[in-house]
Amino acid sequence: MSNRRVYLHIGAPKTGTTYLQDRLARNAKSLASHGVTLPTRSPVVSPGLFHFRAALDLLGQDWGGEPGHAEGSWEALVRRVKRSSGTVIISHEILAPAPAEAVARAKRDLGGGDDVHVVYSVRDLGRQLPAAWQESIKQGRKWTYRQFLKKVRQRQPWFYRSFDLPSVLGTWSAGLPPENIHVVTVPQRGSAAAPDELWRRFCTAFGIDPAWAPEESERRNPSLGAAETVLLRRLNKRLGRRTRREVTYDALVRDLLAEQELAGRKGAAPLGLPPKMYDWAEDEAERWIEYVEGSGVQVLGDVADLRPQRPAEGTGWVNPDKISAREQLSVAVDALTAMTREAARREDPDQQLVNRVRSQARRLRDQ
Template sequence: MSRRVFLHIGAPKTGTTYLQDRLALNARSLARHGVHFPTKSPLVSPGLFHFRAALDLLGQDWGGAPGHAEGGWPALVRQVNRRKGTVVVSHEILAPASPAQVARVMRDLSGHEVHVVYSARDLARQIPAAWQESIKQGRKWSYRQFLTKVENGSPWFYRAFDLPTVLGTWGAGLPPERVHVVTVPPAGSDRDLLWRRMCGVLGIDPAWAPLDSANTNQGLGAAETQVIRKLNKRVGRVNRDPAYDDLIRRTLAEGTLAARSSRPVRLREDLFDWADAETERWREWIVGSGVDVIGSLDDLQPLRLPEGQRWNDPDRVKAKKQLRVALAALSAMTQEAASRPDPERQLVRRVRTQAQRLRRP
């Protein structure tokens, strides 16, 4: 086989953005050592290239214009086939792919040594983070509604979190030593530890990738999440128009409100028994399947609130706290609008410039 292909399929909210960004930042350095994180051209980031490929494979548009990702998967496969050594493909929306979609991947990559990599995080942190992420992406459901759907296994996020099902699908037909579970270190750990664990799977010497990523995809507090949720409801945010999405998700949610420090969103106390049972099911599957584990399975154990600490319902945030967040959001949006060029002034300037050129002898 001429190359090894590592498919990092998720899960969402397990440091995937950080890992992908670090691979992209160090792509040239890694390529010199035979490790490739391919893109289509220098004008297209690897992250966007892999996202469109995943969308195309799954037959989704993710709220964008219909057909905007068409051809993305074959384009990625062509890039993989042009390289030798190790190739990394990474996007978290790949996790809940169907057996037919996974079979297509394996056919398209036949002749290569395919590995599947799945990063996993404890549910006590992962589920609240998933609700916040869904709100940043335009959803309008309350935390209570989201948790009810999670218990029923219905949201896309939880299908991507269901480790036995995801790896049972992606690992079908692969030797267990080519299926890798990377556990996300506990809260408070040096995030470089997650990178080093991923390097161990991919066969990367960390010295080959000296550039660190500043992208943290930091979570929101309860008040900030509620303000974004209510904004989604007020403006009817459904379609993921790139400019609109950039304004609300990146400029407001990730650029302004993530820096604030309201109470964190935590798993509801009565769900810890369920989370413990799910985690035990994961552990039993991992041990029984014989797949490769990088890190410790103890990292997956949900940690309950310290004794005496009360759970705060993120659906019941005081109006004054929400008002303070809303004012910060309004200030940020006003500054953003003021800093953007006026289209009419730009048009007038272009017309005047063209007129001056025409007057010249």
């Protein structure tokens, strides 16, 4: 038996993963001084990017970068884990719906006498499903909210396979004792929980002291409003599939337009679960809770966090599939303004070449 304890945080998406991964990375040196390793490939490759590529490689996928960018990353991650001691933390949310064969390989490669733990973070479907549709649009999908929710109820989309607690843990817990499975619940909005309660729950799951990572993360995965999400969906419909898969799509559309300009836009109508879906969401929550309580896994938080909270009586619901043309136009003008500023900020590549030629000519003339 080695002296290594490996924690695999597998998601789910939209459960504070962006914040968690950034805070761990910002405090990597401090954590290392306490025997906690966040594996990375080199000083110029962030742990988050390395873990993403390793997860892609494990799953046999290749997206989010240039072709072949993930090849060999899983084996590289395993080598770094094997050279470590103490506590090792690996985190990426695309691992949640991994098929049984990939899960078996992960545990086999990271096992060999190591103490392997699985950490799974989860929140209620009342918040999770609107966030998931929005995230899928930011990643280039074109479906309407109605189409997305219909597929969710049929358990089809990747996102729902990531959220379905019994299915995810049924696969990842195979061959592991229940005390090695840690479920972190996301506190309900408006609860009495402290602002850093989710972070503290993660720390308890990993067996680390919150004080070992004192530097706060400034990263969040901000929410878009209904009209803002619809604008991105319409943009995705105009852009070809090839364009949406390019690295520049992430930089321009997802990072600049969606997360920096449109997220948190003043007066934006929040996305919510359709009122008629709450009965179904509540039934799903009870199924999840029954599984957790009968499995013997460790729960960090309260299983009541998994029950969706219905809006207060009289609260209106905005259907994102029926946003008015006036609202869409307002968002579109803001988006065009942001893109125009960005275009003006960037130097024309042709002009850059002209400037370099002129500079070289001046140097030759002055010799």
